[in-house]
Amino acid sequence: MAQEPINPMDKLMESSKYFYQEATTALSTWKENFTRNTSESFNQMTPKNWLRLVIIVCTYALIRPYILKLGAKVQQKHLEKEAKESDEKWAAMHPNDLRGGGGPKKKVDIPGVESEDEGEDGQGEVTVGREWGRKARVRQRKIVRKAMEIHEANLAKTGFESEDEDIADLLT
Known part of the structure; x- marks a missing residue:
């Protein structure tokens, strides 16, 4: 004798009826407890x-x-x-430090960009949420750094005169 297949809609209806009964029972119990406890607590209050x-x-209310x-x-x-510390930090930096002219090269902390070594080797903890796209950000930073190094090397070879000429061309 073959078994009849289980109808999923019948199973769903049965489960929803059971859930509705349990939910209404729990809500009515909570309502009864709340009303009973509230009335009892005010009835048992002494003047003290x-x-x-x-x-x-x-x-x-006063405090x-x-x-x-x-x-x-x-x-x-x-x-x-915090604002004073931030202003002092940025005030100590000269604009020439940002474009690399003059003295020795310094590493500049850019707000919103994590450390230089963050995930560069592809190793690291795997986390969910804000770390999505981390590899892409690191890869993009590497590309930008390489492009900046190439640009700085070209500027060092040709000197800063060509940059002045480029600016003059843009202004005219």
Whole structure:
């Protein structure tokens, strides 16, 4: 005797009915518990408990604005300190340092770009989320660095006169 195949719609209907029954039972239980506990807690309050509750609420209402002002002052000081440190860091850099003219080459930290060695060898931890496209970003950085090195080498060979000529051509 062959078994009848199971109809997926019947199985789905049966499961949804069971879920609906369980959900309504749980919600009605939660409602009953909430109403019973709330009414009992207010019925059992003594004058001492009411006075304690009023004092706590009023104290919170009186102190809250001062706590918020104190938090705002601390946050403002922290932001000013960070801004000052950032300004000092960038003020110490001369524009000629950025284009490589003059003295020895320095490494410049570019905001939003991680360290030079980040994932360059293709090794590293695999994480989900913000690390998507990491290899592509590293590959693009390598290409840009190579192009900049080639450009700087060409400038060093020809001198900065050609750059001035290029600028003059663009201005006229």
